[in-house]
Amino acid sequence: MPLYEIETNAHIMIGWAENEEQARSTAHEHYPDDDIVRINRRPRDLWVISKGLLGFPQNEVLCNTARDCLSKAQGDKEDAIRLYMQETGVDQQAAQRAIETNMSLGW
Incomplete structure (x- = not known):
């Protein structure tokens, strides 16, 4: 099934359907009040999102560091x-991105 x-x-949905009419x-x-802007059949059976585009740290050690910091701070984002920042030496913006990304993953 494509x-x-x-x-x-208001939304972007990805789902399987037999044809465009079924997708519509x-x-x-699910969203009767939304107006459909565009429907595309994906060329493959996978939907791929770049982790870099979402701001995931490229180095797995940094992810583990962010998770450790969240644990030490007992979930307090600012702490x-x-x-x-103290453990990695990065600026506040990079630290915030790493922490918030890992919070969204359920650290």
């Missing part, structure tokens, strides 16, 4: 950011 990307005025119907079923 994978479709369905963009509405599924979008209207974890300060700890991360």
Whole structure:
């Protein structure tokens, strides 16, 4: 079954459908108030998002460091950011990105 990307005025959905009409119907079923802007059949059966584009640290050690800082700070984001800055020497913006990324992953 093909994978479709369905963009509405408020959402982007990715899902399997037999054809474009079924993809359109599924979008209207779940978000009846949305207007469909675009529907594309994906060329492969995978949806891929670059981790770099999302701000994931490229070095796995940094991920582990961020998770350790979150644990030490007992989930307090600001404290974890300060700890991360101290341990890695990065600026506040890079530390915030690393901590928030790992928080979204459920550290």
